[in-house]
Amino acid sequence: MITVGAAPIDAGIECAAISATGAGGIATFVGLVRADDGVATLELEHYPGATEAALAMLAARAVERWGLIDARITHRVGVMVPGDIVVFVGTAAAHRAAALEACAFLIDRLKTDAPFWKKETRGDDASWVEPRGSDDAAAARWSH
Amino acid sequence: MITVGAAPIDAGIECAAISATGAGGIATFVGLVRADDGVATLELEHYPGATEAALAMLAARAVERWGLIDARITHRVGVMVPGDIVVFVGTAAAHRAAALEACAFLIDRLKTDAPFWKKETRGDDASWVEPRGSDDAAAARWSH
Amino acid sequence: MGLELVYFAWVRERIGHGSETVHPPADVVTVAGLIDWLAAGSAVHAAAFIDRTRLRAAVDQTFVGLDASVIGAREVAIFPPVTGG
Amino acid sequence: MGLELVYFAWVRERIGHGSETVHPPADVVTVAGLIDWLAAGSAVHAAAFIDRTRLRAAVDQTFVGLDASVIGAREVAIFPPVTGG
Numbered sequence: 001m002i003t004v005g006a007a008p009i010d011a012g013i014e015c016a017a018i019s020a021t022g023a024g025g026i027a028t029f030v031g032l033v034r035a036d037d038g039v040a041t042l043e044l045e046h047y048p049g050a051t052e053a054a055l056a057m058l059a060a061r062a063v064e065r066w067g068l069i070d071a072r073i074t075h076r077v078g079v080m081v082p083g084d085i086v087v088f089v090g091t092a093a094a095h096r097a098a099a100l101e102a103c104a105f106l107i108d109r110l111k112t113d114a115p116f117w118k119k120e121t122r123g124d125d126a127s128w129v130e131p132r133g134s135d136d137a138a139a140a141r142w143s144h
Numbered sequence: 145m146i147t148v149g150a151a152p153i154d155a156g157i158e159c160a161a162i163s164a165t166g167a168g169g170i171a172t173f174v175g176l177v178r179a180d181d182g183v184a185t186l187e188l189e190h191y192p193g194a195t196e197a198a199l200a201m202l203a204a205r206a207v208e209r210w211g212l213i214d215a216r217i218t219h220r221v222g223v224m225v226p227g228d229i230v231v232f233v234g235t236a237a238a239h240r241a242a243a244l245e246a247c248a249f250l251i252d253r254l255k256t257d258a259p260f261w262k263k264e265t266r267g268d269d270a271s272w273v274e275p276r277g278s279d280d281a282a283a284a285r286w287s288h
Numbered sequence: 289m290g291l292e293l294v295y296f297a298w299v300r301e302r303i304g305h306g307s308e309t310v311h312p313p314a315d316v317v318t319v320a321g322l323i324d325w326l327a328a329g330s331a332v333h334a335a336a337f338i339d340r341t342r343l344r345a346a347v348d349q350t351f352v353g354l355d356a357s358v359i360g361a362r363e364v365a366i367f368p369p370v371t372g373g
Numbered sequence: 374m375g376l377e378l379v380y381f382a383w384v385r386e387r388i389g390h391g392s393e394t395v396h397p398p399a400d401v402v403t404v405a406g407l408i409d410w411l412a413a414g415s416a417v418h419a420a421a422f423i424d425r426t427r428l429r430a431a432v433d434q435t436f437v438g439l440d441a442s443v444i445g446a447r448e449v450a451i452f453p454p455v456t457g458g
Binding site for chain 1: 226
Binding site: 188189191198230231254255257258272273275276 | 379381382383385431434435436450452453454455456457458
């Protein structure tokens with residue numbers, strides 16, 4: 001299931017939902033806003049409709065590639081503060097290797113390809129985040 | 145935190161607990177009893193005291209190797225049925241790669257080195273599980 | 289019937305609004321041509337679109353290059369490179 | 374003061390109980406020697422320990438080889454290879 005919205009994400013509820021598939025192995029990743037470099041707020045903007053479609057396509061690719069039973073992506077948008085959950089990714093498979101790899105694939109891809117734009121505020125300064133090379137490298141390892 | 149006990153494991157509670165560390169990235173793995181090959185029940189036996197100590201040492205190694213903020217292992221013992229959660233592993237790190245790798249490391253090691261013994265019942269037949277070569281191979285990739 | 293334009297992130301901020309409806313002439317056939325036409329008609333758009341290498345686009349919610357066709361399109365989005373989730 | 378023995382999995386099942394206290398003679402100095410002494414004194418233990426390659430041990434909750442010392446030990450565990458969590 002793909003969800004993009006401004007509501008706070010509850011890690012427990014998300015994890016319980018993907019675990020309820022009853023698959024043998026469930027892998028999840030929870031990404032939170034870090035307070036690195038004095039970030040006060042993180043604002044995420046998305047392209048309503050297109051972003052959801054892009055995440056659904058990404059999830060479908062993971063399901064096919066790793067034979068997943070289910071994949072779940074829940075993404076928050078709007079203004080967040082350090083400690084808030086930005087994204088939840090959950091994968092369910094019969095065996096653990098598939099679930100773990102697919103989960104890592106999804107979060108790496110989400111961090112690069114997904115149609116989101118980030119704006120950080122530090123004190124009085126607000127700036128749009130530029131794409132990062134390290135994220136591209138993390139995503140590239142899945143292309144073989 | 146290391147917990148080994150007979151109480152059912154709640155994926156939501158576990159995931160919420162490790163997420164509460166507020167680290168940037170949280171990876172979790174939930175292992176459930178599969179109904180493969182007609183398994184009716186899975187019984188896990190452990191060595192009270194020694195098993196907890198072994199898991200604590202494993203978690204400490206992961207914390208050191210990946211610079212984790214926290215690691216959480218919750219393991220069930222006793223008689224379980226398909227769909228029951230056997231194990232929860234959660235790792236918290238500033239960055240996602242560390243959390244994801246450490247989580248995969250912990251579950252691979254748990255599946256081989258951890259002092260547990262498994263007994264499966266299928267119909268009227270009960271048998272102790274033999275160590276599996278594929279699990280050893282999964283664990284060995286972390287030895288470099 | 290007009291063409292719906294949507295903007296995101298700093299493109300949206302520089303233009304001052306998230307969407308607008310325009311009626312480009314028939315010789316505007318690509319996203320790049322649309323950007324040129326918008327920039328020619330408005331100093332605000334010209335400033336927002338000044339560095340074309342930093343612009344990305346979607347036509348009817350499909351991500352495309354700036355050389356993609358806008359013929360028959362209902363919605364064109366113009367935005368900076370995505371920074372991921 | 375006796376030596377506490379603990380058994381797990383099919384070793385426990387074959388012996389019929391999970392723990393017992395024994396008083397081995399002074400010439401029992403290794404886990405392997407302890408196993409030999411137990412097998413010599415009881416047909417049930419002999420049957421449980423028949424294939425030594427399938428036995429593993431811990432001395433005072435530290436996992437060791439069968440050649441490890443039991444001198445001064447308070448607890449020795451004998452069990453099959455672990456099958457993981």
